[in-house]
Amino acid sequence: MVTVKDYECSFENKWCSGCGNFGILSAMKESLAELEISPDNILLVSGIGQAGKTPHFMKCNMFHSLHGRALTIATGAKLANHNLNIIVNSGDGDCYGEGGNHFINAVRRNIDVTLLVHNNQIYGLTKGQASPTSDQGMKTNLQQNGVISEPFNPVSTALALGCGFVARGFSGNTTQLKKLIKEAVNYRGFSIIDILQPCVSFNKINTYSWYKSKVYDLEDENYSPDSLENAFKISRLWNEKIPTGIIYKEEKLSYTEKIKVLNRHALIENNYNPEKLKEVILNIA
Amino acid sequence: MVTVKDYECSFENKWCSGCGNFGILSAMKESLAELEISPDNILLVSGIGQAGKTPHFMKCNMFHSLHGRALTIATGAKLANHNLNIIVNSGDGDCYGEGGNHFINAVRRNIDVTLLVHNNQIYGLTKGQASPTSDQGMKTNLQQNGVISEPFNPVSTALALGCGFVARGFSGNTTQLKKLIKEAVNYRGFSIIDILQPCVSFNKINTYSWYKSKVYDLEDENYSPDSLENAFKISRLWNEKIPTGIIYKEEKLSYTEKIKVLNRHALIENNYNPEKLKEVILNIA
Amino acid sequence: MTFDISIKIGGEAGQGIQTVGNILTSVFQSAGLYTMAINDFESRVRGGHSFFQIRISDKPVNAPSHKIDILMALNQLTCKYHEKELTKDGIILSDARFFSEKDNIHFIPLTELSAKAGDKITSNTIAVGIILSLTGMPVRLLEDVLKFSFQKKGKDILEKNFKAAELGYDFASKFKYNLNLPADNFDNSRININGSKAIALGALASDCRFASFYPMSPATSVMKNLSAFSKDIPFIVEQAEDEIAAVNNIIGASFAGVRSITSTSGGGFCLMTEGLGLAAITETPVVIINAQRPGPATGLPTRTAQADLQFVIKSSQDDFPRFVFAPGSPEEAFKITQKAFYLSEKYQVPAIILTDQYLNDSLFTIEKGVLTIPENIKSFIIEDKELENPELYKRYKLTKNGISQRVLPCSGKAIVRVTGNEHDESGHISEDAENRNKMVNKRFVKMEGMIQEMSSPETFNKESDILMIGWGSSKYAIKEASDILIESGIDIGYIHFTDLWPFPFDMVTDLIKNKKLIMVEGNRSSQLGLLIMEQTGERFFETVLKYNGRPFYPNEICKQVKKILE
């Protein structure tokens, strides 16, 4: 039996106390334990940012990569060995800013990886610049006159791109979050959970209580996440009420399932075959 | 009076004969002439690809930039001088592939630039690899087993990102296309026309007649482009019938209109002011 | 120098170390003293260990000292890490939680005192009060600075802080220890400034009006300064979606006619290298700040390095001319930024300025007079009316010096065509072999003019047989080391490079001929040493290299140089 304790790690946690990331970290550990996945069977991939540090704070295999590039590392690793359980931890800047193009394409590929976006609507590690999800009007040292771009809506965008598993979580509701992570990990294909995560140090607008006063659980409303059009409609809600839970779910073949050579073995499981190669060379003559 | 002839240019056109790009080129010239914009008052910005070459084939100011980066050049130019009339010519690979992240952010900014995507669902200039918009199953030299990613839906995505002017054109219908370009250029904000453009050399699936048999004009159906939800629904149509025309339109403030220092003058129109600078330096002491 | 003391405040991120440090520095400055302060912090927002270190003297000081007179420990790690840096008479001031009984350790009950002051957030002001009292600064000076710092926060906060300052003074007065620094030489011709702000001011003094960037330590601070100024001056700071967008934004803006800048660090510079090539082949002027930090990849994001010199000179595919500069102080940063804008526009080539975390984040006392604002900015842009026949305008007309007339798009009848492909004179794509040769040579011939614009390196005691060579931000650390070495009887000179590319090889060849050279650089492979070898054929040099993310200290340079000379 795998327990949360198996995931403990002695490396010092470097987040601010009160940070919303703690809720995500513990929900993740609990989900993995309940899914009976042991630390040596999970690979966490992350980018750079406070969210990107997550893998250091639990015991697991990890690739803490570059700002914006976590999904590209995860894609390569999954193609090489599709038996890996991969979870990507990314920030809103990391995933929707620098990594925007990779986000689009990970969704389009439908690679079987779970993406957890720690969305604090701010650049945390670099000390408080606006992120793609910052609300209009937010002022920072670098946005002296306030943000004037339309905020990036990850849920609407994921739906437009054809994502088969789109959810929103809140780091203040770890019970729900744990459930979502478990479903996402079990989903065969690309699954996204955009997680509302208060940054107590830099985001003085979208605080814990700001979120708390707006979030509601779609399950409580008997919402059924199987209509794309409904999902799109729901995805537009923000200022008054913010829906959380699974917003859209659809079963389809994942990327590696569609690649013929992977049907029998993961790429890494093949053996070097000099005979076959000699044939190839004969053929080109 | 500006005429199409004013836009003629002696530089040899390098496209294949029969290419869908010719329709776009002529619709563009005609629109500009009818809008009474003269060649010395227009700036065409483009990326790299067959679409990217467009500005060479008409008389106009131009910046033929890097693969994927046309929108970033246009954004900089517009911020420096928002009196410029800027049209961006880009390819499906250029704009939705390499330039995916800039596409997202040009929409979010709502910068007053018109984007014409020559969408031939293929990489033309590099001789026929799949593009983000290639239909599933398309085989090429590099996609030996056919495309397996979900095609990028530019219309749905632009809608999800909050674009205020989203249209689809067809290079085989220059009358409609001309109308769309004129409306897009007149729109104050970021306007997109995704233009279906047959590549006679490399795309043997989405041919002229393939498109022809599917496209219909939304105007003919009394479609009204003012509901985001309707627009999203319409944006999902593809395999049976392909809607063209203005899919969504919404008035809102464009990026440069929201920047205070630009209210009176374009950035370029200011004068160097040493007195003000001396004050600044005094203040920091 | 009659005195030269250093104060270090150490603690966790989030404890306000930098605020304490900045206020102290301001007070010493307003007392008429020279200061130099460094800022050491981890890549985290709370916790861990960081410090702020101020050196104070009656004469200019421009490098950090390895010895500390007063160590204020707001966390236990400060004692652990820095106790050994104390001078013989140095003292530690430490907060209750980890007080240990040693003669030179003094307990300062910040929590208790701040409770007295009525608000625990005043504890930093109390700490400041204590240090100022121990150095002999009058409370009045602190009050002025507090007024300036806290006036926006309201009267209540200000009052509490005044009270806190006094409590700190009172408490400290019971110590025997007092450095009694002079406090009455205030000279309003001097200010404290860091490298970031100097670059930002240099940009403004170049009529730069547009910046685009993507946040990245230690480069963001340049943009933060520009943002702050942009409230008073028509200036736009755009936060781009990534560094690729940032560099292309400024290429677009510069093409449209506005002087433009971006600022990034190594990994971001990687992403800009393709745009660098675009600026080069389109001959669009741009200024790029690369604020160095240790790599590879994410490396040590909040620390310092001088390890991108070769990269910025050689990067982007194929050969093309560019300028590369590396200022050694805020004064140089201010001037070089202007020079970069001027030359970039004059030659229509990109200019890169190498700074680093140390220069960007350290405070130096400078003469205000250095920050001279020019009355006019020479522009090299040609207007339509200056053209004989605008209809025949060719953006890339071949000329003897390689520079073609630069007209702005939509500014008149002239049609401006620009492309990142190889092109003919009119700006249209050309694949012709002869045209290609001409265009490559057109771009290259600019190097002849460019190299004339390079200042020769600054030299100190250059007649000596032994020369230290450095570049960029290490200037004053090496200079001070050379002073110390000379004082200790070693005849040694020093050459400081700011203008690095095109490399002024003629001047340099003369300077270094038959000398023993010691390269002092903040990287592992002695990148300037390699460049000198490449450019002059000079073959042998010794090295003093530091690459642990920390700045150079004069004494460690001395030690290593002595070892080399043994």
Place this chain on the structure above:
Amino acid sequence: MTFDISIKIGGEAGQGIQTVGNILTSVFQSAGLYTMAINDFESRVRGGHSFFQIRISDKPVNAPSHKIDILMALNQLTCKYHEKELTKDGIILSDARFFSEKDNIHFIPLTELSAKAGDKITSNTIAVGIILSLTGMPVRLLEDVLKFSFQKKGKDILEKNFKAAELGYDFASKFKYNLNLPADNFDNSRININGSKAIALGALASDCRFASFYPMSPATSVMKNLSAFSKDIPFIVEQAEDEIAAVNNIIGASFAGVRSITSTSGGGFCLMTEGLGLAAITETPVVIINAQRPGPATGLPTRTAQADLQFVIKSSQDDFPRFVFAPGSPEEAFKITQKAFYLSEKYQVPAIILTDQYLNDSLFTIEKGVLTIPENIKSFIIEDKELENPELYKRYKLTKNGISQRVLPCSGKAIVRVTGNEHDESGHISEDAENRNKMVNKRFVKMEGMIQEMSSPETFNKESDILMIGWGSSKYAIKEASDILIESGIDIGYIHFTDLWPFPFDMVTDLIKNKKLIMVEGNRSSQLGLLIMEQTGERFFETVLKYNGRPFYPNEICKQVKKILE
């Protein structure tokens, strides 16, 4: 050599020039002749001007010739541009539309003849037939090749092409001109191959199983070859959304345990430089092909250059070890690709291979035997069971040679931690100054082993006082030039570099001591010359530089060398 003739087919893009060229080359090969063919085309799909040029001999030929014996002009520009290249007895074969009356111009009515053959698409086969007839090749050989080329298209097409071939032969028989090349020495130990295919085969013979790329000329062809092979072998070629994704995809795949490759050109390489640094600091092996083309920026996308040497050696922020190779032929490409995979994995550092449009797209006749497939691939991956205590596994354990045991994630009990930040032995972030020094030195100490792996440059007549020096794809052009020069009485040697970084400076210093050096390079600044200066302190060299996008021809090297030696 009893004969050495060249045939050039020129025409518009889209006219099938490459098909004609490829078929001709195959026939000559099956006649037992040695061939070398280059491929010149514009960045467009239809129209313009392009050509395919084949050199044929009874002895190996490995560089293009500047003289043409038969010029087949499918467009008028071919005559205009290339007539001057004809040998004294050379002839032009030209299509009706632009026939001009000169003695050596022969009208060939392709349209008419193809109508006779029953299909106008056979006109290329007719052209082939004519040339083969004029060179004395039997029709049988052509028929064999046609069978191979057209069999998939069905019997009807095949028949028509047979007929077309015969029509071509018949038509040509009326010319007096006939080169009568021997056609009966077929030797199945030889094949024709270009650089791209050789690299692709080298990757397969290294047990590489994953490639990710973004299309870019002239790099795509390597991936196209891999794609074609991937039908028979478990190999995935992933088309990424951009080059940033491509390089990080292969870092991810290699981290997971599969040998991986990417292929790009300059601008794409720019975008990969940050990933290069990530591979370096995470110590993940990867092989990156940079297929050079002229820049800056988009430059001349379908042409050739050798101008990224300094860039790939110095790029990405901060210092770190890497391998850089540049093969000079398909044989070297095949071997070096294997060496790159082997060394990259052995030392856990990135390896870069510089190729270019010329090498990638040109056909060379090679001995099949050169393409030896190894029976086993040495793997340097450690399995869990080989570890004493997997629980204590540390990915970055400090070792004497800098190489730590590499275990794969999720392959056992060992936990594998990797980060692009500076880290401690266990792979966790560390900002400690001492640890930083250790880790930088750990990575650098590998250089000592790496440099031992470098082959010394290949030399020809190295005792001569005058040495030409080149690298990469220009190998045989320079070699042939040196043969010609020697024959003409000039004593000259040649040094060809393939292993460029770590630079084998010891070997090189010895080779070049007191010699007159002439750098022959495909760039404007003599990048290898600068590298040699940097690494050896050698100061003076002459240069033969070409940067117009076209490959080197032996005779132009001779001419320039003679001018230098005058």
